[in-house]
Amino acid sequence: MTQTAIVTGGGRGLGAAIAARLASDGMKVIVADLDEAAARATSDEIRAAGYTSEWETCDVTQEGEVAALVESVVERHGSLHHLVASAAIETRAKLADTTDDDWNQILDVNLKGPFLCMKHAIPRIAASGGGSIVLMGSVLGFIGQPSYSAYCASKGALANLMKQASIEHAAEGVRVNLVSPSATDTGLFLRMAESTGNPDAIIDMVIRNNPMQRLGTGDEIAATVSFLCSPGAAYLSGAVIPLDGGMAARRIV
Ligand SMILES: NC(=O)c1ccc[n+]([C@@H]2O[C@H](COP(=O)([O-])OP(=O)(O)OC[C@H]3O[C@@H](n4cnc5c(N)ncnc54)[C@H](O)[C@@H]3O)[C@@H](O)[C@H]2O)c1
Numbered sequence: 001m002t003q004t005a006i007v008t009g010g011g012r013g014l015g016a017a018i019a020a021r022l023a024s025d026g027m028k029v030i031v032a033d034l035d036e037a038a039a040r041a042t043s044d045e046i047r048a049a050g051y052t053s054e055w056e057t058c059d060v061t062q063e064g065e066v067a068a069l070v071e072s073v074v075e076r077h078g079s080l081h082h083l084v085a086s087a088a089i090e091t092r093a094k095l096a097d098t099t100d101d102d103w104n105q106i107l108d109v110n111l112k113g114p115f116l117c118m119k120h121a122i123p124r125i126a127a128s129g130g131g132s133i134v135l136m137g138s139v140l141g142f143i144g145q146p147s148y149s150a151y152c153a154s155k156g157a158l159a160n161l162m163k164q165a166s167i168e169h170a171a172e173g174v175r176v177n178l179v180s181p182s183a184t185d186t187g188l189f190l191r192m193a194e195s196t197g198n199p200d201a202i203i204d205m206v207i208r209n210n211p212m213q214r215l216g217t218g219d220e221i222a223a224t225v226s227f228l229c230s231p232g233a234a235y236l237s238g239a240v241i242p243l244d245g246g247m248a249a250r251r252i253v
Pocket of ligand 1: 008009010011012013014015032033034035038058059060061085086087088089109113136137138139180181182183184185186187188189190
């Protein structure tokens with residue numbers, strides 16, 4: 001039976017790479033994004049490559065939209081097996097300069113969004129015989145980074161929400177894990193580097209600080225998400241999986 005997966009934030013960056021990978025694994029992939037053009041473009045690209053995909057617009061901060069997304073997928077396909085929560089935003093401001101609006105917006109998209117997606121997807125995944133939820137965390141959920149206080153807080157809280165969901169729903173066959181990438185060659189990181197006007201300097205600095213001396217790639221993140229959605233990961237739940245070239249290990253010693 002063909003499995004069905006929703007990828008939020010699938011219009012761009014890591015979400016787009018993950019959507020393409022899951023589709024090439026043989027899943028029907030629903031690319032869900034706030035940005036209609038981006039969602040459509042990812043989905044079109046997947047279909048052009050010969051795989052199965054649809055797109056839907058959805059603001060993950062709006063419970064009604066999340067519920068409608070999940071219901072429409074189940075209505076059309078009869079089941080839902082996997083959810084990848086990749087939609088997120090960041091702003092750069094020191095804690096004392098973070099506005100109330102920025103704080104609320106980041107926590108809404110990065111933490112409440114995955115909460116709402118899990119709330120509505122979990123019962124459907126359980127009813128479909130079980131499956132996998134992958135939350136997109138960040139190394140910044142486990143360390144501080146100047147000017148990222150709201151983002152760091154959102155990703156740290158997401159890790160504990162993942163653990164909570166994994167133990168509450170394990171008996172229903174719903175596995176929940178969080179991947180924790182460091183800077184990769186796509187998405188938020190690249191745009192942040194470009195916005196400084198000197199992207200090469202930022203990228204060089206990040207590379208020098210990474211034990212593997214390079215950025216991660218979208219394909220590498222997608223390969224791990226693919227594994228987490230595969231039968232090989234059947235006993236894997238409640239885990240934080242570092243995808244960071246060894247950065248987390250180095251911090252511990
Ligand atoms: N890119 C990196 O190097 C990196 C590193 C560590 C962690 N991450 C995490 O990986 C995930 C993906 O990041 P990315 O770099 O691909 O980001 P991105 O900005 O390239 O893509 C995020 C997508 O989410 C969508 N989105 C934003 N708000 C939304 C909302 N309210 N509802 C629905 N969709 C919304 C955007 O339209 C965009 O298409 C995020 O959770 C991010 O925190 C990324």
